[in-house]
Amino acid sequence: DTEVTQTPKHLVMGMTNKKSLKCEQHMGHRAMYWYKQKAKKPPELMFVYSYEKLSINESVPSRFSPECPNSSLLNLHLHALQPEDSALYLCASSQDVPGRTDTQYFGPGTRLTVL
Amino acid sequence: SQQGEEDPQALSIQEGENATMNCSYKTSINNLQWYRQNSGRGLVHLILIRSNEREKHSGRLRVTLDTSKKSSSLLITASRAADTASYFCATPIKAAGNKLTFGGGTRVLVKP
Numbered sequence: 001d002t003e004v005t006q007t008p009k010h011l012v013m014g015m016t017n018k019k020s021l022k023c024e025q026h027m028g029h030r031a032m033y034w035y036k037q038k039a040k041k042p043p044e045l046m047f048v049y050s051y052e053k054l055s056i057n058e059s060v061p062s063r064f065s066p067e068c069p070n071s072s073l074l075n076l077h078l079h080a081l082q083p084e085d086s087a088l089y090l091c092a093s094s095q096d097v098p099g100r101t102d103t104q105y106f107g108p109g110t111r112l113t114v115l
Numbered sequence: 116s117q118q119g120e121e122d123p124q125a126l127s128i129q130e131g132e133n134a135t136m137n138c139s140y141k142t143s144i145n146n147l148q149w150y151r152q153n154s155g156r157g158l159v160h161l162i163l164i165r166s167n168e169r170e171k172h173s174g175r176l177r178v179t180l181d182t183s184k185k186s187s188s189l190l191i192t193a194s195r196a197a198d199t200a201s202y203f204c205a206t207p208i209k210a211a212g213n214k215l216t217f218g219g220g221t222r223v224l225v226k227p
Contacts, residue, residue, distance in 0.1 A: 004157070033214075042203055042217035043158065056214060090157055101146055101207040104215060106157035 004107035006091050012113045015081060021110045023074040023091030031096030032074040033104065034066060037088045049074060050096050081114045088112075121204060121218040129226050134191040136221040138204030139184075147180055147187050148205045148215070158203065161189075194225045 004025045013019050023032065031050050035043035048056035049068040057066075063085075065077040074091055088109045094102035122137045140147070146165045150158040164171045164180045164187065171178045177190040191198055201222045205215040 006157075040220075040222070042220050045214055045216070048214060088155065092158075101215075103148060103160040103163060104158075106150075106159070108157045109155070111155065 004091055004093055004105050006089075006107035006110050008110060009108065010111045010113075012115065013078065013081065014115050015083070017081075018077070018079045020078065021076040021089055021091075021112075023076075023107055024072055025093040025105070026072055027093065027105065028071075029093035029095050029105070030071060031094045031102070032068060033092040033094075034074070034076050035090040035092065037090055037109070043090055047076075078112075081112075083114050086112055086114045121202075121221045123221060124219065125222045125224070127224045127226065128194055130194060130196055132194055132225075134194050134198070134223050134225070136189050136202055136223070138187045138189070138218050140187075140204075140206050140218075141185065142206075142208070144182075144206045146207065147178075149176075149178060149187075149189050150203045150205060150217075152201045152203065152220075154200070161202075191223075194223075196225050196227045199223060199225045 007022045033048050034046040036046055037043045045058050046060045047066040052068045063080045067075040088111055090109045091107040092104040094104045120139050126134055128134050146163050148163045149161045151161055152158045162173045162176055162178050164178050166182055175192045180187045201220045203220045204218040208214055208216055
């Protein structure tokens, strides 16, 4: 199984809502990533989890809260978002072998619209 | 800030033609990777070339790497309509846990 799954595919939320994005992989990968991608732009890294610990936070506003319940799951909790947070949110995973840069496997993304 | 810059930003070709896109980067790298993204979907890894390699092939893809010029190129030969996508180069930032930084991307349209 070389698939990264993300739910939901689409999400529309108001600025006062609380919602969560979910990501799952069963490849035994120990690194998981959240990216944000605006239209016609490259993905921008938000968070990296390595062995279920947050290793990189790219100065992301606190209205985005990541969580890694176990090595297969990655969540992104959303609260009090702004319309400019509307984007495609991509999850990815990789093996995370020390000293080696691994290829990343991406999920199909969640298209988020904040009204 | 982006590590890689891609050129051209957009490319339109006829089916059967070759497509070439270039990527320049700023810092020393261990490897450079190319990814494809179909419209509104996730990225798919295409090929990884290491810093001690100059050229690599995978099917209809040919990647070159010139570390002296800090540049790489991706050539798609005999293009097909299904090759229509955005193509991104990505480089690991060693000082930042080998996280990947993506270039701006080249949007390729292959017309049937």
